[in-house]
Amino acid sequence: MDSQKLSFLQDKAAQIRKITIEMIGRLGSGHVGGSLSIVDVLTDIYYNVGNMSAAHPDDPNRDRVVVSKGHAGPALYAVLADKGYFPIDNIKTLNQGGTSLPSHCDMNKTVGVDMTAGSLGQGLSCAVGMALAAKMDKKSYRTYCIIGDGESQEGQIWEALMYAGNMGLDNLTIFIDYNRMQIDGYTDEINSLEPLPDKYKAFNLNTLRVDGHDIAAIDDAIAKAKAATGKCTVIILDTIKGHGVPWAEDKGVGSHSFAISESQWREFCGKEKD
Amino acid sequence: MNDIKEMRAVYCESLIELARDNKDIVVIEADLMNCIKTGDFKKNYPDRFFNVGIAEANMAGIAAGMSACGKIPFISSFGPFATRRCYDQLFISIAYSKLNVKVIGTDPGICAEVNGGTHMPFEDMGIMRCIPDIVCVEPTDAAQLKSLMPQIAAHKGLVYVRLYRKCSPKVYEEGDKFDLFKAKEISQGNDVTIIASGIMVDRALQAAKLLAEQGINAGVTNIHTWKPIDKDAVIAAIKRSGAIVVAENHNRYNGLTSAVSEVACEHCPAPVLSVSVNDKFGEVGKMPYLSDVYNLNVSDIVERAKQAIALKK
Ligand SMILES: Cc1ncc(C[n+]2csc(CCOP(=O)(O)OP(=O)(O)O)c2C)c(N)n1
Numbered sequence: 281m282d283s284q285k286l287s288f289l290q291d292k293a294a295q296i297r298k299i300t301i302e303m304i305g306r307l308g309s310g311h312v313g314g315s316l317s318i319v320d321v322l323t324d325i326y327y328n329v330g331n332m333s334a335a336h337p338d339d340p341n342r343d344r345v346v347v348s349k350g351h352a353g354p355a356l357y358a359v360l361a362d363k364g365y366f367p368i369d370n371i372k373t374l375n376q377g378g379t380s381l382p383s384h385c386d387m388n389k390t391v392g393v394d395m396t397a398g399s400l401g402q403g404l405s406c407a408v409g410m411a412l413a414a415k416m417d418k419k420s421y422r423t424y425c426i427i428g429d430g431e432s433q434e435g436q437i438w439e440a441l442m443y444a445g446n447m448g449l450d451n452l453t454i455f456i457d458y459n460r461m462q463i464d465g466y467t468d469e470i471n472s473l474e475p476l477p478d479k480y481k482a483f484n485l486n487t488l489r490v491d492g493h494d495i496a497a498i499d500d501a502i503a504k505a506k507a508a509t510g511k512c513t514v515i516i517l518d519t520i521k522g523h524g525v526p527w528a529e530d531k532g533v534g535s536h537s538f539a540i541s542e543s544q545w546r547e548f549c550g551k552e553k554d
Numbered sequence: 555m556n557d558i559k560e561m562r563a564v565y566c567e568s569l570i571e572l573a574r575d576n577k578d579i580v581v582i583e584a585d586l587m588n589c590i591k592t593g594d595f596k597k598n599y600p601d602r603f604f605n606v607g608i609a610e611a612n613m614a615g616i617a618a619g620m621s622a623c624g625k626i627p628f629i630s631s632f633g634p635f636a637t638r639r640c641y642d643q644l645f646i647s648i649a650y651s652k653l654n655v656k657v658i659g660t661d662p663g664i665c666a667e668v669n670g671g672t673h674m675p676f677e678d679m680g681i682m683r684c685i686p687d688i689v690c691v692e693p694t695d696a697a698q699l700k701s702l703m704p705q706i707a708a709h710k711g712l713v714y715v716r717l718y719r720k721c722s723p724k725v726y727e728e729g730d731k732f733d734l735f736k737a738k739e740i741s742q743g744n745d746v747t748i749i750a751s752g753i754m755v756d757r758a759l760q761a762a763k764l765l766a767e768q769g770i771n772a773g774v775t776n777i778h779t780w781k782p783i784d785k786d787a788v789i790a791a792i793k794r795s796g797a798i799v800v801a802e803n804h805n806r807y808n809g810l811t812s813a814v815s816e817v818a819c820e821h822c823p824a825p826v827l828s829v830s831v832n833d834k835f836g837e838v839g840k841m842p843y844l845s846d847v848y849n850l851n852v853s854d855i856v857e858r859a860k861q862a863i864a865l866k867k
Pocket residue numbers: 313314315317349351398399400401427428429430431432457459461462463521536584585586608610631635639
């Protein structure tokens with residue numbers, strides 16, 4: 281990736297983090313940590329590798345994105361708002377009665393959201409279905425799916441991985457947001473996924489691993505995934521819950537969902553007043 | 555007015571107390587320990603506490619296995635995940651196998667608030683009620699929960715507890731006694747009886763007050779255990795008032811309205827109207843907004859009561 285593009289994407293990611301924080305901040309609380317940890321991968325998908333546009337959100341040939349860890353909706357909404365899928369002012373309505381931006385991703389409420397999620401463990405199977413449909417229809421769109429590490433304790437995730445691996449779904453790229461935290465603590469202490477790369481390999485998956493906040497490395501891994509004909513790829517994103525917002529990162533496990541004060545978000549977003 | 559104490563605090567304290575004498579009681583969580591706040595149970599009985607991670611079906615199966623070996627597992631998650639997400643495990647591994655597990659589903663109906671449609675169970679009691687032999691109970695407030703907890707623990711079999719985690723509207727006094735299998739007749743009325751559960755009990759009482767101001771004598775009965783339903787209480791309410799309004803924070807299909815109607819149809823047919831969710835999915839919002847959206851307000855109960863009276867022969 282050339283340096284100009286990289287710095288554009290890095291700036292974008294920083295901006296997406298600000299919109300995410302403003303959105304949750306205006307509401308007062310929400311799923312901060314797990315939203316921030318996927319901003320970089322979302323940025324590369326939506327502003328670089330992905331083939332989708334706000335002008336044609338229902339284009340049957342568009343790339344699909346499934347945020348299976350549906351509680352990270354705010355990060356996706358920040359991207360979609362910035363890209364013009366809906367007015368940026370909508371971010372002020374997160375979780376308010378009647379909103380088009382509910383806490384968990386909803387394909388019928390938000391323009392640009394490809395799959396409903398929120399009950400953890402279900403989205404990856406849906407992404408497998410999308411990838412299979414593309415093969416049936418001989419379409420070239422790709423499907424990207426982001427799953428959580430805590431979410432990966434659900435058995436259905438492994439059912440989906442097994443099938444994706446066995447079917448050699450090379451049009452599906454799976455990202456695991458390996459922030460090593462869930463609600464009740466560290467994933468390794470509650471129910472560890474390790475040895476994770478070995479598990480994926482044993483499921484016949486092309487297994488890659490990168491720093492989930494290094495956009496150039498993410499981009500590189502996606503290119504490798506595209507090149508891996510006949511293999512479904514899973515990319516382990518080593519991430520930090522709350523990344524990019526020091527007071528969120530500092531909360532560790534507590535960054536999952538917490539209250540943000542008005543002065544906090546305004547300072548972070550550089551918005552003294554409306 | 556709301557209780558000062560959160561329901562989850564009462565739940566955890568009761569469990570700690572019950573587990574002192576009953577060494578078979580175990581708690582299994584699926585990454586929502588911090589939401590139901592059973593951390594103190596873990597502290598007191600680290601060997602009788604398990605957190606299996608985000609894996610509700612596995613949690614239910616593990617509970618079944620422990621029960622087959624004599625333990626009494628209490629398992630919990632948000633309502634949809636404690637029921638829908640592991641329904642076949644609850645059905646086959648626990649109920650059909652005649653094992654002994656207590657399932658706690660939190661954040662009933664509109665109490666799920668900003669967690670929205672994926673987390674808002676309007677059907678949990680409905681689907682659970684279809685499991686043979688199950689006991690389905692929705693404790694009304696802290697005092698009632700406290701009184702019911704020992705009975706829930708002592709009952710052999712599958713029990714589903716629909717639990718509001720936070721401070722619920724206060725209806726009863728600390729120390730009040732309840733029978734798990736008997737409805738609580740709070741007041742008697744000759745014109746109509748409002749049968750209510752959960753957060754709707756307080757609203758039913760407010761509605762009865764408003765109706766009284768209009769010269770209408772409405773009684774209020776709290777059916778906390780939807781299954782097995784206290785048939786005598788339903789029949790008595792119909793015999794006294796001749797008309798029923800059921801108020802539930804649940805889909806009207808398969809919920810308390812259905813359960814009450816089943817009794818009425820068979821034993822003493824009478825108008826049974828419903829203040830409930832009219833076959834809708836959940837959505838995000840705060841309780842007042844959601845009460846408006848789903849027509850679960852005091853004014854809805856008042857209106858329904860008048861309609862029910864008008865339908866009397
Ligand atoms: C089936 C199901 N069980 C429980 C929950 C409640 N819940 C929401 S987020 C979460 C933790 C998610 O952890 P992880 O997948 O690691 O997400 P992240 O750390 O990226 O936020 C839980 C338990 C849920 N949404 N769905």
